[in-house]
Amino acid sequence: MSTAVADKKPAAAEVIPTFNVTLRIRRFDPEVDEEPRWEDFDLEVFATDRVLDALHKIKWEVDGSLTFRRSCAHGICGSDAMRINSRNRLACKTLIKDLDITKPITVEAIKGLPLEKDLIVDMEPFFDSFKEVNPFLMAGPVKGGKERKQSPVERARFDDTTKCILCAACTSSCPVFWTDGQYFGPAAIVNAHRFIFDSRDEGAGVRLDILNDKEGVWRCRTTFNCTDACPRGIQVTQAIAEVKQAIIKGHA
Amino acid sequence: MPEKSASNLVAEPKSPSKIRSPKRPAGTLYRGNEGMWSWVLHRITGVAIYFFLLVHILDTALVRVSPEAYNQVIETYKTPVMGLGEIALVAAIAFHAFNGLRIILIDFWAFGAKHQRAMFWVVIGLWLILLAGFIPRQLMHVFGG
Ligand code: HEM
Numbered sequence A: 001m002s003t004a005v006a007d008k009k010p011a012a013a014e015v016i017p018t019f020n021v022t023l024r025i026r027r028f029d030p031e032v033d034e035e036p037r038w039e040d041f042d043l044e045v046f047a048t049d050r051v052l053d054a055l056h057k058i059k060w061e062v063d064g065s066l067t068f069r070r071s072c073a074h075g076i077c078g079s080d081a082m083r084i085n086s087r088n089r090l091a092c093k094t095l096i097k098d099l100d101i102t103k104p105i106t107v108e109a110i111k112g113l114p115l116e117k118d119l120i121v122d123m124e125p126f127f128d129s130f131k132e133v134n135p136f137l138m139a140g141p142v143k144g145g146k147e148r149k150q151s152p153v154e155r156a157r158f159d160d161t162t163k164c165i166l167c168a169a170c171t172s173s174c175p176v177f178w179t180d181g182q183y184f185g186p187a188a189i190v191n192a193h194r195f196i197f198d199s200r201d202e203g204a205g206v207r208l209d210i211l212n213d214k215e216g217v218w219r220c221r222t223t224f225n226c227t228d229a230c231p232r233g234i235q236v237t238q239a240i241a242e243v244k245q246a247i248i249k250g251h252a
Numbered sequence B: 001m002p003e004k005s006a007s008n009l010v011a012e013p014k015s016p017s018k019i020r021s022p023k024r025p026a027g028t029l030y031r032g033n034e035g036m037w038s039w040v041l042h043r044i045t046g047v048a049i050y051f052f053l054l055v056h057i058l059d060t061a062l063v064r065v066s067p068e069a070y071n072q073v074i075e076t077y078k079t080p081v082m083g084l085g086e087i088a089l090v091a092a093i094a095f096h097a098f099n100g101l102r103i104i105l106i107d108f109w110a111f112g113a114k115h116q117r118a119m120f121w122v123v124i125g126l127w128l129i130l131l132a133g134f135i136p137r138q139l140m141h142v143f144g145g
């Protein structure tokens, strides 16, 4: 028995391979720079490292002035959406080994929101649109003071859009949003969808009215950038299409 | 032996060193997929068709002003350059029409939103078939005399 154990030595004792990469980061310091500038950092990283680990390595060991947002580091707080190799992703969910490491990896702030510093943008316009769709349950008191019942089928109707972490990867991947900052954007519509199709909610009409606007769902040009960018795999464009159809029908 | 491996495991890779500043102030071009590029083409072809129609309505209206001038204009359309231009026009309209149907299916049919990528390649396929039928005939017409 003991020999069998000795034969099957755990693989964990092996060394995690490392490799060299270049991170090309778009820096901007509002107190010094007139224009953003690109800066290259050469580093040796583990095959298990994510882009967020590389950013930490730079901030902690090379240049402490590098500025970015992150909190959970596990894909749930929605703080670290950024443009990595020209696509919106969460730095904490992007393994470096999955990118093309033969070329420099570009890291930029998300597009369409005011750049504040390095990888940080002003998220207020994004959250303003979110607030405008009334992202909370709108319902009167229940008859008899009991709980609001919902069948599994009714719950499944809006399950996809409950997963949003408000990272803004979708909204800032949208070509319409880049040129028209007034557009509500995919994230606000996703969060409206979450309540419009909730059988317990009574505010669908109000939300459909809000989104039946020049800057509402009709701005959507179905480029699917939002669906491709969403780190939660939400079918964003489909949710927008469902809201468009609900507006045409006049109800959810 | 295991001790040695374990110490290798915790050993950090060398600290990063070099910092360089490549010149390229603007951000990179967003790398969208089929959906984004089909939209770019849809808009370019839509605007192009619009300008063609504008000119075409004006030249047709000319017949009411002066039939001779109208004939002169129509004569210039028979040159090879215009013949090739017609190929570009047919290509633009065909793409815009097929992709327009794809967008309608995406907006009104749940299947469409799920399979938009496949539908894009169907659009390209139909478009190529249509052009394969049209271009040889048009070239014979233009250069065959
Ligand atoms: C042949 C039949 C046609 C079909 C099936 C069609 C379909 C469509 C559809 C569905 C859209 C909406 C695109 C979206 O929501 O993103 C659209 C947009 C547009 N179409 Fe057409 N169309 C046709 C002909 C034309 C013609 C003849 C013109 C020019 C006069 C034209 C110019 C445009 C323009 C400028 C847009 C706006 C593009 C954009 O906003 O990105 N289309 N078309």
Ligand code: SF4
Pocket (backbone or CB within 6 Å): A163, A164, A165, A166, A167, A168, A169, A170, A171, A186, A187, A190, A229, A230, A231, A232, A233, A234, A236
């Ligand atoms: S829908 Fe997806 S991409 Fe958009 S904010 Fe929510 S989690 Fe982020």
Ligand code: FES
Pocket (backbone or CB within 6 Å): A069, A070, A071, A072, A073, A074, A075, A076, A077, A078, A079, A080, A081, A090, A091, A092, A093
């Ligand atoms: S740091 Fe929380 S989502 Fe990436």
